Amino acid sequence: EVQLLESGGGLVQPGGSLRLSCAASGFRFSSYAMSWVRQAPGKGLDWVAAISGAGGGTYYTASVKGRFTISRDNSKNTLYLQMHSLRAEDTAVYYCVKDSPAIAVVRFDPWGQGTLVSVAS
Amino acid sequence: QSVLAQPPSVSAAPGQNVTISCSGSGSNIGGNYVSWYQQFPGTAPKLLIYDTNKRPSGIPDRFSGSKSGTSATLDITGLQSGDEADYYCGTWDHSLSGAVFGGGTKLTVL
Numbered sequence: 081e082v083q084l085l086e087s088g089g090g091l092v093q094p095g096g097s098l099r100l101s102c103a104a105s106g107f108r109f110s111s112y113a114m115s116w117v118r119q120a121p122g123k124g125l126d127w128v129a130a131i132s133g134a135g136g137g138t139y140y141t142a143s144v145k146g147r148f149t150i151s152r153d154n155s156k157n158t159l160y161l162q163m164h165s166l167r168a169e170d171t172a173v174y175y176c177v178k179d180s181p182a183i184a185v186v187r188f189d190p191w192g193q194g195t196l197v198s199v200a201s
Numbered sequence: 202q203s204v205l206a207q208p209p210s211v212s213a214a215p216g217q218n219v220t221i222s223c224s225g226s227g228s229n230i231g232g233n234y235v236s237w238y239q240q241f242p243g244t245a246p247k248l249l250i251y252d253t254n255k256r257p258s259g260i261p262d263r264f265s266g267s268k269s270g271t272s273a274t275l276d277i278t279g280l281q282s283g284d285e286a287d288y289y290c291g292t293w294d295h296s297l298s299g300a301v302f303g304g305g306t307k308l309t310v311l
Contacts, residue, residue, distance in 0.1 A: 117302075125246065125291070125305070130299070186292050187234075187251045192245065193245060
């Protein structure tokens with residue numbers, strides 16, 4: 081069974097940093113692109129970043145470019161999202177999602193349970 | 202403002218059929234596969250349709266997807282009360298070099 085388990089969320093002050101982790105199991109991790117998708121309270125889904133299976137290709141939504149970094153450690157079957165210069169509008173539940181083998185074929189399945197990031201003073 | 206446009210809400214009675222639309226452009230829906238997600242309150246989304254018209258194992262054939270030009274649709278037949286949820290379309294956008302979602306459609310089963 082494919083499982084994704086996020087961790088690292090919490091309350092952080094504006095301008096602060098946080099690193100999210102996602103431990104994956106049940107599939108050949110290095111063969112699949114992975115993404116982070118967030119959902120602000122009461123709002124819709126918002127794709128944040130994606131990384132290719134080997135880690136050589138990374139993609140970001142415009143609002144997080146230069147502030148967030150997606151990375152992966154295929155030896156540990158773990159996906160990361162390093163977040164800097166956090167803003168109130170980054171407050172959301174962050175989901176780790178398994179994508180398709182090809183980065184531009186959106187097939188988010190499954191989704192982790194999500195981890196809440198709250199940016200407030 | 203979402204890149205993909207969905208109606209905010211749709212409703213129908215049990216047993217009826219409903220269609221949820223997802224409108225985009227040539228840089229996203231027009232040139233890529235579309236996926237659909239179902240989300241119940243307080244839970245993570247679940248993949249409903251992938252590669253525009255394929256169903257993952259375990260998804261009933263009451264759910265189907267299609268695409269024409271720069272628009273995609275999710276059809277749900279024989280509505281059940283358990284189908285009441287939020288539905289999102291998603292695809293890749295080559296101009297943005299990223300994935301994009303619709304704003305979501307809340308399905309109410311009357």
